[in-house]
Every structure is written in C-alpha cells, then in structure tokens.
Amino acid sequence: MGFIAISLGESMDEQFIHAHAQSMLQKKASVHAAIARSSDERGIVLLVTGPGKGKSTSAFGMLYRALGHGMRTGLVQFITGTHTSGEITFLHQLGWMGQGAPAPVDYHAMATGCTWNSTDWSRDKQAADLAWQQALRMLGDDQLSLVVLDELSFMLKYRYLKVEQVVAAIAARPAGMSVVITGRDAPQELYALADTVSEIADVKHAFRQGVKAQPGVDY
Amino acid sequence: MGFIAISLGESMDEQFIHAHAQSMLQKKASVHAAIARSSDERGIVLLVTGPGKGKSTSAFGMLYRALGHGMRTGLVQFITGTHTSGEITFLHQLGWMGQGAPAPVDYHAMATGCTWNSTDWSRDKQAADLAWQQALRMLGDDQLSLVVLDELSFMLKYRYLKVEQVVAAIAARPAGMSVVITGRDAPQELYALADTVSEIADVKHAFRQGVKAQPGVDY
Numbered sequence A, B: 001m002g003f004i005a006i007s008l009g010e011s012m013d014e015q016f017i018h019a020h021a022q023s024m025l026q027k028k029a030s031v032h033a034a035i036a037r038s039s040d041e042r043g044i045v046l047l048v049t050g051p052g053k054g055k056s057t058s059a060f061g062m063l064y065r066a067l068g069h070g071m072r073t074g075l076v077q078f079i080t081g082t083h084t085s086g087e088i089t090f091l092h093q094l095g096w097m098g099q100g101a102p103a104p105v106d107y108h109a110m111a112t113g114c115t116w117n118s119t120d121w122s123r124d125k126q127a128a129d130l131a132w133q134q135a136l137r138m139l140g141d142d143q144l145s146l147v148v149l150d151e152l153s154f155m156l157k158y159r160y161l162k163v164e165q166v167v168a169a170i171a172a173r174p175a176g177m178s179v180v181i182t183g184r185d186a187p188q189e190l191y192a193l194a195d196t197v198s199e200i201a202d203v204k205h206a207f208r209q210g211v212k213a214q215p216g217v218d219y
Helices: A002-007 A012-037 A055-068 A086-094 A121-139 A152-157 A163-171 A188-193 B002-007 B012-037 B055-068 B086-094 B121-139 B152-157 B163-171 B188-193
Strands: A045-049 A072-077 A105-109 A144-150 A178-182 A196-204 B045-049 B072-077 B105-109 B144-150 B178-182 B196-204
Touching (some): A045 A188, A055 A072, A055 A086, A055 A178, A055 B055, A055 B086, A072 A121, A086 B055, A105 A121, A121 A152, A163 A188, B045 B055, B045 B188, B055 B072, B055 B086, B055 B144, B055 B178, B072 B121, B086 B105, B121 B144, B121 B152, B121 B163, B152 B163, B152 B178
Parallel strands (some): A045 A178, A045 A196, A072 A105, A072 A144, A144 A178, B045 B178, B045 B196, B072 B144
C-alpha cells in the first residue's frame, strides 16, 4: 500500500499526514469514550513517590492550580530543606500563608527541618506529632479543597507516625477534599489508599554530574 | 545481638532509636560528601517524561519556585487542554504574564490547543512553528533564569518540530538558564541532552476508576 502510494506520486509526508489524521480521529474517539465513562466527582488521594526529582514540585504545582481556581488549600511540610524554597517564599510574599481561615494556604512546617541533620529521634517525634495535629485539623476542615502532605512518607519510614493513623485520617476526610502525599519509599498502605499513584524514577540527576543544588531549580 | 540487648532490658524502641541515630549520622556524612563533590553552578536541562500524572505540575512548581526567588521565567505551552488551568489563571490574575520584558512570566500558548481535537496536521504545524519561534526568542534571552517548554515532546512525536533543531537551540542557551521539558514519549536525543531526567510511571490513575477530571487537581 505504501509502495503503491509512492508510485502514484504521494510523498512520504503526505502519507504521514494522512496516517496522523486517522490516528488522531481514533485517539479523539477513545479519549471521548473514556471521558464519558468517568463521571464521578469527588476528592481523590494522590501519591507521588519514587526516588526521582519532581515529587514536591508536582504537589506545589497542584496547590497553585487549586489557588488559581479560588480554592482554599492546606499544606504541611514534614521535611523542609536547609534553604527556604522559592515556592514558599512566593506564597509568603503574597501574604497568603497562615494558620486556619481565611488564609488561602493553611500552612504548617515541621519544626526540626531537615531530618538528615538530626540524630535526635525523640525530638523529631515530638515535632512530627505537632505537625500531624495540624494535618488532622486540616483534614477535618471542609473549607479546604486540597491538602498537601509534603514528605509524609519519611514520617512513616522513621516511625514518627503510624501508617494506620494516617490512612484512617485521610480516609475520613470530607468528600470534596483531595489530598496529595509526597515522599520516596511510600508504604503499600498508601498505594492502596491512593486513587492516583505516580512513581518518579531517577533516570539521571544533575547533582551526580557535579552540579550543586540551585535556587529556582532545587529549592 | 538483638536478643542480648532485649535480655538486658533494652526495648525494641530504644534499639530502633539507637539504630536510627547511627543511620542518620551515616546519611548526614554521605549527603555532605556528595554536596562537597557538587560545586558547579550552571543552568541545567530537566526532562520530565513518562505516562504518569505530574509532569506539567512539576514544571509549574519549578516555575513558581523561580518566581519566588525573584527570577524572570519563560513558558511555552505546546498543548493546552480544553479547560484553562488554575496555575495559568493564577499568573494571569497577578498580572504577571506577558510577551517579553518586564513580565515575570514571558508566556506563549500554542494556538490550536488540544492536539487530540485536531486532525489538521498542516494547521497544527503552523501553530507549532509560531510557538517554536517564541521558544527560540526565550532561549536567547539571558534575562530568563528558567524556561518551561510544556508538552514539547508531542511536537516531536507528531513531527511538527525536528529534534535536531530543538536540541541545538537548547544547547546554545545562555549558561545561567535552566530549561524544563515535559511530555510523554520523549525521544532519546532529549534524554541525552538533559542533565536531570525524571520518568513518571502511571501506577494508578483516578480517571481509570471513573473519576472525571477536576479543577484544582487535573487542570
């Protein structure tokens, strides 16, 4: 068929363009059918895990997305780095961060900061419990459309929080609230709980090629 | 050893806490050594690909991160959905979107929108060429610290742009500029060009469980 077409003077590009149109029509039909099948409107749980770069930035992208729709959001950072992140500075500069209403971002950062700078398990456990209390408050607030629990998986890995309490609290949230959980090495219980799971593989990282962590990219 | 410790009255929790402190000390040493090895400061290329959810939100998270540091940024959206995304609305509401200086976000959205709604390859090719001209302008502007080329990989897949021209333009950018490329099915040439590659696997997706695309989560 391809050979006959060419012998009649049709160029490869024209073949590609024709095949492209056919493929797009099929794709359109399949996408529309999938959309028709997907009619539920409810808050979902999203888990963004794996070793690759992009977990927290993805969660923050969703937070800004929700803010753009005029929604109120919640954010608990269970680990904060040694640098203040630009996306946090941005919200502070807008005056949008606060504890509870009416702040567009209900915000709590765990006190001890970067866990790999800490060897004091008991002090970190206390800070984690305080952060979890704030998370619980947000998970019970039906005025929040999206709650981000950033780096939550580390709290489970280091046994600061129990996975059963975390799963139960998220499952009992208001029906319209979506929750984003980030952090590597998420336990199976979070996979089971989540409606959407994205695993980010670390195929390549600039850090391993001698590039230091930089503002605007890494924090 | 574990048994002896228990027989001396040390609880499992105390063992865990001791092991945790040792593990954290080792981790701290290894992180600090890696930081000492990584001293280059230069703009990098980040590729966020794979079928999973979170590619564009991750790129937008980095854009907001850069804005929080007071950096100017560029954004070309090669595919836009049928809904206006919250993160775009947010920037419009701030009045931060524009073409060229002094807008904090130098912005261009490709004209045809959602490619799976289009079967007209030639019209899309024209729109892609126009969008690429804007991308080229941004990639030549040394006042921009971060340029996001959102869904660029589709332009290559559908042959609207040639990978050689894309790679050459990105490689020739100012030394301090970082570039984020998103989109599934990225070609090997982009893997080779990138300093950091994150591949997002689609382990689970709410859409396949009957949940429709929702504001604040999907757009």
